[in-house]
Amino acid sequence: MKILVLGSGAGGGFPQWNCNCANCAGQRAGRIRASERTQSSIAVSADGESWVLLNASPDIGSQIRRHPQLHPRHGLRDTPIKAVVLIDAQIDHVTGLLGLREGPCIDLWATRCVFEDLTSGLPLLGVLRHYCGTRWHMIGVDGSCTRSDFEIEAAPGLRFTALAIPGKAPPYSPHRREQVTGDNIALRIDCIADGSSLFYAPGLARVGEQELAWMNAADCVLVDGTFWQEDEMQAAGLGAKSASDMGHLPQQGAPGRPGMVDALRDATPARKVLIHINNSNPILDEDGTSRRALAAMGIEVAHDGMEILL
Ligand code: MLT
Ligand code: MN
Ligand code: ZN
DSSP: OEEEEEEOBOTTOBSOTTOOSHHHHHHHHTSSOOOOBOBSEEEEESSSSSEEEESOOTTHHHHHHHOGGGSOOSSSSOOSEEEEEOSOOOHHHHGGGGGGTTSSOEEEEEEHHHHHHTTTTSOHHHHHTTTTOEEEEEEOOBTTBOEEEEOOTTSTTEEEEEEEOSOOOOTTSTTSSSOOTTSSEEEEEEETTTOOEEEEESSOSOOOHHHHHHHHTSSEEEEEOSOSSTTHHHHTTSOSOOTGGGTOOOSSOBTTBOOHHHHHHTOOOSEEEEESBOTTOGGGSTTSHHHHHHHHTTEEEOOTTOEEEO
């Protein structure tokens, strides 16, 4: 399986346009060694010919420009991007759909909850009806059904499994205060030809037994790396919300609440990679102590342009 990390940042990217925090200002001034990051999206392919986007970031134009694998190949207008799969309805994961409007009708895989958000609170799909249009394929994670398997005909060789996970619906969702099944999913992707597997969960509020089992069953995990600590935004004076308020599990645990590094430390995948990194996170500093601590535990930090071959 081929994986392209198109955007490794959280909402706002890095450095964030309006932010003067130590990381953002330090990166602009060259005081810290840290690479720019666009917003959260990856692409996967079995054959390197047809690609599936997992989330569509508002930075999609520059992300496609950067990756020759995603450039048009045949004829005057063309794209190797055959489908888009959404893991939630958050702005950083969905507004890139608008950036695909010049192309063919978008084959879109999403749960009913996400479809509803995109036709009401953030009505992108209605807008796109006036351009390329979208063809919705329902991911059946809904109600009492917490797992759904599917394949995408135009991107053969990959098998997808969607899993309900703890997270947070976006602010414009009717479920913001109380998450329901289908607001947030993780994806397991299997490559039929070589048997490789990926677990992708850029938003994950808790790693329970189930999530850990899914992580351990994969060759590579790309998981929530948004915050280093629970009160990171508050401590830096950047905002009032904690990591859990935003549906993200911080890397550092607290008594009674293991963090992402506690889950990853003993996990078995060959590649353990944090993704969806917020601009406030000290792991962005490649020479920093938290980055060193991760490296000592065999945990990588995704960067834009990272290519993973499984
Ligand atoms: C989140 O995951 O909470 C987002 O990055 C927030 C956003 O996109 O504004
Ligand atoms: Mn996000
Ligand atoms: Zn910042």
